[in-house]
Amino acid sequence: MIRRNDFVVGVSGINAADNPGPGTGVARSLLEDTTLGARVVGLAYDALEPGIYMDWLFERSFTLPYPSGGGEEFVDRLLEIQATHGLDLIVPNLDVELPLYIKYADELASHGIQTFLPTMRQFRLRGKDKLPEVAETLGIDVPTTRIVMSDEALVEACGEIGFPLVVKGAYYLAYTAHTLAEARGHFHAIAAQWGYPVIVQQLVRGEELNLVGVGDGRGGSLGSVAMKKVSITSLGKVWAAVTLKNPLLATAAERFVAGTKWRGPYELECIFDPEQQRLYLIEINPRFPAWSYFATGVGVNLPGRMLRHAMGLPLEEAAAYDAGRFFMRYTYEMVTDMNRFQDVVMRGATL
Amino acid sequence: MSASERLAQIVFHDDGFLFDPSSGESFVANPTAVEILHGLQEGRSEAAIIADLTSRFQVGDEEARRDVAEFLARLKTLQLS
Incomplete structure (x- = not known):
């Protein structure tokens, strides 16, 4: 049984690099829900993932075997982390590890490690080959x-x-x-x-609009926030963005969680053609996107809300947010001792 | 959402910065354009807007008429009119 204010959440995707993972934004969100009281540990695949060195977010970090190596070794490592440090919940944030977490969700739960993920059937729906089918049910278009x-x-x-x-x-x-x-x-x-x-x-011309949300698994939404990318990096990753309220996108999100009974976080990536007033579905991501902290920053703490829902804790109505709030990334340098790197390389964990 | 509905929800700032909350697009408008947009949002007629411009900016009727016509054409290309 997980006790409130005394539980450990494992967060992956802590590679806050030029192609950033969502993990640091998720961890930051969880810590900002101060009455939730979660303690967060980082789950990394490489000793150079910056989150490992961000000790104000992750009290410890552990490396995991690559998901492609197979399920048993992966689960064993998670159980080892649970035994040595404690691990009550995991928020996986990388596409490639999701199938493994979904497959082993029941086994992990039987050992006391909870997840809040879509089913495998729901996960397959987000496949790029399924987009036309999904878009039709959402009442929006999809590029050929x-x-x-x-x-x-x-x-x-x-x-x-x-x-x-x-x-x-x-x-x-x-x-x-x-x-x-x-x-x-x-x-x-x-x-x-x-x-x-x-x-x-x-290639569809228009404004790239994205929406992050969390489905409760029963057709309801735990909240969502939409934004437009104002500037992107050479890798296409958002650098600056602005919140917005687009009725077509909001309706598509409602239909998505209601129609699929989506369980867990998701992102809808769309192109909006303002001249034709048409919305095209480009991609569905079955996880938090790297910009998730933007939603927290405008008052909709989706990782916190998801954990509260998963743990049966009190959950207020999602706060309304304003269109026109601005998001700007920046780079930052950390200076630390070599021993943090050494510990991860030699022992697979920070001390 | 129709062009007029879209125009109605555009957020104006006094310095001429405009924001469309449905697309996330922002625009920069000069004082003449802001005056015309305010008039359109308030549902004023084209003739009334022209009269406003002539009194506020000390321009002749012909110049105000041309400004309004050009700006309305621009709004049409942006699907805002």
């Missing part, structure tokens, strides 16, 4: 999308969609291509790094 597994299929897809188009990995990376040669280059680079399938998608 083709799943390609070979060079021949790529050529065919490019012919059908026309240039410019977007070449994407199933989990990560998305590049715009203006020619077949460019598309081929991106296709092979993505396949080499992340494997197949590769997605080829019509």
